[in-house]
Amino acid sequence: MKNEKVFAKDFCFAKVFCLFVVGSLFGTYYEEILWYLKYHEITDRQGLIYTPLSPIYGLGVIMFLLFLHKNNETRSYLKTYIYCFLIGGFTEYLTSFIADFFFDVKFWDCTNKFLNINGRTTIIYMLGWGLIGLVFMKILYPTLERLIEAIPYKIAKVSYIIILIIVSIDLFLTYTAFGRMALRNHNVPPLTIVGRLYDKYYNNDFMYQKFPVMKPD
Numbered sequence: 001m002k003n004e005k006v007f008a009k010d011f012c013f014a015k016v017f018c019l020f021v022v023g024s025l026f027g028t029y030y031e032e033i034l035w036y037l038k039y040h041e042i043t044d045r046q047g048l049i050y051t052p053l054s055p056i057y058g059l060g061v062i063m064f065l066l067f068l069h070k071n072n073e074t075r076s077y078l079k080t081y082i083y084c085f086l087i088g089g090f091t092e093y094l095t096s097f098i099a100d101f102f103f104d105v106k107f108w109d110c111t112n113k114f115l116n117i118n119g120r121t122t123i124i125y126m127l128g129w130g131l132i133g134l135v136f137m138k139i140l141y142p143t144l145e146r147l148i149e150a151i152p153y154k155i156a157k158v159s160y161i162i163i164l165i166i167v168s169i170d171l172f173l174t175y176t177a178f179g180r181m182a183l184r185n186h187n188v189p190p191l192t193i194v195g196r197l198y199d200k201y202y203n204n205d206f207m208y209q210k211f212p213v214m215k216p217d
Contacts, residue, residue: 004153005153006149006153007148007149007151007152007153007156007157007160008148008149008156008160009149011065011069014160015145015148016062016065017160017164018144018148018160019061019062019065019141019144019148020058020059020061020062021053021058021163021167022061022144023057023058023060023061023062023136024047024053024054024055024057024058024061025052025053025054026057027045027047027053027054027056027057027058027060028045028046028047028052028053028054028057029052030057031045031054032044032045043212043213044210044211044212045213047107047174047211048167048170048171048174049170049173049174049177049202049210050170050173051166051167051170053167053170055171056091056092056095059091059095060087060088060091060092060129060132060133061136063087063088063090063091064084064087064088064133064136064137065141067083067087068080068083068084068087068133068137069137069141072137072138072141072142073142077134077138080133080134080137080138081130081131081133081134082130083133084129084130084131084132084133084134084136084137085126085127085129085130085133086126087129087133088125088126088128088129088130088132088133089117089121089123089125089126089129091129092120092121092125092126092129093117093118093120093121095107096108096119096120096121097120099178102178102179102182103178103179103181103182104182104185104186104216105178105181105182105214105215105216106214106215106216107211107213107214108213109215110122110125173202176198177198177202177207178207180195180198180199180202181202181204181207183195184199184203184204185204185216
């Protein structure tokens with residue numbers, strides 16, 4: 001009997017990408033719900049221009065997987081929590097640093113929050129990262145892994161390629177738009193037609209409206 005092909009079998013790029021998308025979707029709606037509960041306002045918390053994804057959460061998922069997928073079944077819950085606490089805090093700190101250094105913007109500022117670390121994250125947030133990572137690695141990841149591998153190969157392959165292309169384009173457009181915004185704020189004129197198009201369609205008004213929690217550094 002011919003063996004059926006299994007999509008994203010074992011630990012591979014396709015599976016990590018699928019989980020990145022799941023984590024990024026979760027992050028967007030998780031933050032929008034928290035914002036509504038806290039301020040009673042509906043706001044857009046996605047981190048990309050076109051797709052409803054929050055890449056920092058997807059990046060957190062990638063970091064959890066890269067460092068913790070091996071021996072996940074045998075590692076204790078306490079060790080998993082501690083590792084996720086550290087990995088999540090590092091990821092949030094690094095993301096904040098990159099946004100400041102390369103794009104001159106702040107997506108969050110923890111300066112006035114209790115137990116903050118250089119205003120980029122807090123111990124309280126890291127405790128939350130630990131819990132999110134623990135639930136993901138110990139409960140969600142094994143289940144999601146089985147579900148991904150159970151999708152019929154042809155359907156999964158085509159869907160994966162389409163989503164990969166769309167997300168890759170959105171990542172490129174979003175972060176090049178941030179880069180052009182940083183140059184524009186330093187009075188650097190566009191050197192090509194691409195820069196002029198960015199200044200027309202992804203100008204500062206558009207960017208601050210699209211990312212309402214973003215503030216200049």
